Amino acid sequence: MQDFFQNVSRYPRYLISLSLGIFWFFFEQLKPFLKNPVTAIALVGFLVGGFALLYLTLEAMLGIN
Numbered sequence: 008m009q010d011f012f013q014n015v016s017r018y019p020r021y022l023i024s025l026s027l028g029i030f031w032f033f034f035e036q037l038k039p040f041l042k043n044p045v046t047a048i049a050l051v052g053f054l055v056g057g058f059a060l061l062y063l064t065l066e067a068m069l070g071i072n
Contacts, residue, residue, distance in 0.1 A: 040046040065071075 037050060040050050
């Protein structure tokens, strides 16, 4: 039974490392766009717009006022 709990305790670390790896990959892919001011402003605008869309969609789906 102890092996079971040790195995289950590894899943949160796996989830954290997987999530950080995905964010690191996307950051490395988008880093060249940050060198040009025009593309950096567009990239920041897309990110803010994406988060706003996600926030408003979840707010409407969950019925939060």
